Amino acid sequence: MSIETRGPQATVPVTGLPHLRQILGTIGPNWYASIMGTGIVATAAATLPVQFPGLRPAATVVWALAAVLLVGLTGVWVLQWIRRPGTPGRYAADPVMAQFYGAPPMALLTVGAGTLLLGRDVLGTGPAVAIDWTLWTVGTVAGLVCSVVIPYLMFTRYKLSAESVFAGWLMPIVPPMVSAATGALLVPYAPAGQARLSLLMACYAMFGLSLIASFVVITLLWWRLTQQKTGPANMVPTLWIVLGPLGQSITAANLLGGVAHLALPAPYDTGMAVFGLVFGLPVWGFALLWAAVAGAITVHTARARLPFSLTWWSFTFPVGTMVTGTSGLAAHSQDHVFVWAAGLFYVGLVAAWVIVAIRTARGSILGRLFVPAALPAT
Secondary structure (H helix, E strand, O other): OOOOOOOOOEOOOOOOOOOHHHHHOOOOHHHHHHHHHHHHHHHHHHHOOOOOOOHHHHHHHHHHHHHHHHHHHHHHHHHHHHHOOOHHHHHHHOOOHHHHHHHHHHHHHHHHHHHHHHHHHHHOHHHHHHHHHHHHHHHHHHHHHHHHHHHHHHHHOOOOOHHHOOHHHHOOOOHHHHHHHHHHHHHHHOOOOHHHHHHHHHHHHHHHHHHHHHHHHHHHHHHHHHHHOOOOHHHHHHHHHHHHHHHHHHHHHHHHHHHHHHOOOOOHHHHHHHHHHHHHHHHHHHHHHHHHHHHHHHHHHHHHOOOOEHHHHHHOHHHHHHHHHHHHHHHHHOOHHHHHHHHHHHHHHHHHHHHHHHHHHHHHHOOOOOOOOOOOOO
16 A cells, blocks of 8 residues: 555545535544644643733633534534444545544543633533543543554554555554543542542553554654655645654653642652653654654645645644643743743644634535545445
8 A cells, every 4th residue: 555645635626515425425533633733722822831811712712613623523423424334444444544543532632621721711610620531531442442453453454565654653542642641630630549549640651652652653654754755745744743742742741740749659759740851851852853854844845736635734733732742841841942932833833723724614615625535445
């Protein structure tokens, strides 16, 4: 299988409002990346080290939009399962599209975190915590299942080659890292004692699960780029996915370290807090390197042609994790450089989100994004 002829839906010259059957035939798990990218704009704003008037209300509106998108897209997906029961299985049989089954769990986790950070201003703390617990639990279970099933299929069923490697392979193994980061927000609300301790330990275990698997994939991707180069233009945006596990791991390490004292005795609580900074700084440095390389490749590709597709959402969520990760480093180090860096990353995130959201809305209205992808028969 070559990624040159397969992948998330790319746009083609189609016009006219899409019909429901056309939508049901083309909505795949990759569409949940739009919810991830929208939700991270809200949650990243809530974590910025410097707040200014109007930021939180605006972020709350974006969180509400992400929540509405989650409900709406999930409703369409359920209808797809009912009316076109074979479609999800066909997506799972595709070595590229199957990777994006990691997006729905991360969308749930992102909206859940936004509910706790921002939605409580509207809903109240009690309902917000309850909703977050529900979304976190469902997202975590789905993410863990995905992190096992998709690699299993890759190892036993899919026909893959060296040129098949792409950054999307990170998608099914990153959800546990998102669970670790968002789970840290729930630690203070867990019952004191064994329940709270178990939640903290589970988050650290998921942190390690995702981190080590991500390093394996990133190494493979680096090798593939040196041998096969960047591949088709519509897949270039996926290079930014690498920032996802990097930024999210920094976020998780610092958030978990910040709440470790609620469950762990000394000196382990202090050690976990220190780990957030000691781990985060080197990884942040590598993330900057990757961002520079990915940026240069993106600009180089855009000079020729970078057609719009849903892969452009890769410019949003991964950059958002760099905002939250950098904000965590700023909080623990008190270094003003990280304060400024978090702000700059956030400006880039918002700019990317506005552009991609507008292009997605326009492509959806015109029907250009609802074109059946070439999927194998099952």
